[in-house]
Amino acid sequence: MNVLILGWALTVAQTLLGLAMLFSTFRLLRGPRAQDRVGALDSLYANAMLLMVVFGIRAGTPLFFEAALIIAIVGFASSSALAKFLMRGEVIE
Amino acid sequence: MTQAPELPLWATIIVAGFVVYGAALTLLGTIGLARLKTFYERVHPPTLGLTMGNVSILIASITCFSVLQSRPVVHEVLLLFFVTLTTPVTMMLLARAALFRDRSKAYDERIATEAQLAAQRQADELAAAQREAAELSDQQ
Numbered sequence: 638m639n640v641l642i643l644g645w646a647l648t649v650a651q652t653l654l655g656l657a658m659l660f661s662t663f664r665l666l667r668g669p670r671a672q673d674r675v676g677a678l679d680s681l682y683a684n685a686m687l688l689m690v691v692f693g694i695r696a697g698t699p700l701f702f703e704a705a706l707i708i709a710i711v712g713f714a715s716s717s718a719l720a721k722f723l724m725r726g727e728v729i730e
Numbered sequence: 731m732t733q734a735p736e737l738p739l740w741a742t743i744i745v746a747g748f749v750v751y752g753a754a755l756t757l758l759g760t761i762g763l764a765r766l767k768t769f770y771e772r773v774h775p776p777t778l779g780l781t782m783g784n785v786s787i788l789i790a791s792i793t794c795f796s797v798l799q800s801r802p803v804v805h806e807v808l809l810l811f812f813v814t815l816t817t818p819v820t821m822m823l824l825a826r827a828a829l830f831r832d833r834s835k836a837y838d839e840r841i842a843t844e845a846q847l848a849a850q851r852q853a854d855e856l857a858a859a860q861r862e863a864a865e866l867s868d869q870q
Contacts, residue, residue: 639742643734646746650753650787657753657760664764664772672828673769679820680763680776683813687756687787690809691749694794697735699803702791706809713816720823724830 647695651688658684675719682712741797745790752786755779769828777821784813 661684664677686708693701737745759779766772788806795803 639739640734640736643737643742643746646750647734650749653750653753653757657757660757660760660764661776670769670828670831672824672831673772676769676772676776676821676824677763679817679824680760680780683776683780683784683817684756684760686809686813687752687783690787690791690806691753694745694749694791695734697794697798699795699805702805702809706812709809709812709816713812713820716820717823720820720827723824724827 644695647691650691654684654688654691658688671723672720675716675723678719679712679716682708682716686712735794735798737794737797741793745794748786748790748793752783752790754783755786756783759783770825773821773825773828777817780817781814785810 658681661677661680665674665681668674668677686705689701689705689708693699693705756779759775759777762775762779763772766775788810792804792806795806
């Protein structure tokens with residue numbers, strides 16, 4: 638019974654997060670200017686990280702936590718590098 | 731489909747509630763990202779939604795693993811710290827870049843308009859001088 642409740646809640650959460658990734662992909666493809674696309678990419682990264690955490694809860698191992706941590710850090714680095722590129726025209730001056 | 735860890739009822743309710751709540755908040759923020767009209771409106775919703783969604787899902791994760799391993803497992807706090815710290819920083823950098831680009835675009839447009847106006851004025855003056863010269867040559 639408990640497993641059933643938790644399993645369905647995790648399925649619902651994964652569906653919602655997948656929908657969220659779909660919406661940010663829409664903005665990524667559609668976005669009128671470059672800054673819209675970079676913001677959508679950042680949100681896509683964060684959603685993927687949350688999906689990884691939820692999958693880790695489902696699998697019952699803390700193994701996926703490291704993957705989520707790496708996605709979060711790489712997402713931050715790439716987004717800030719892209720923002721810097723938009724501002725200055727080059728990443729490292 | 732319904733594979734999940736075996737938890738006591740109270741932990742199941744906490745984990746399920748927080749997971750669904752966090753996912754719904756994240757979806758809400760992303761819908762805002764997709765639907766709002768201008769870029770400066772679009773910066774805010776993913777930041778707000780993602781921060782609170784992160785907090786909820788990570789609370790669920792902490793509860794789940796603490797109950798599973800019957801000891802406090804708080805390494806998710808690291809992720810919480812990183813995400814809460816980095817999401818606003820990224821969005822602020824992006825908003826500043828966008829502001830800079832908009833300003834430089836407006837500046838370029840103003841310079842172009844002024845150059846066009848100046849060229850028009852010069853052409854008018856040239857035409858007036860030519861007309862004057864033609865009138866003078868007619869009189870002679």
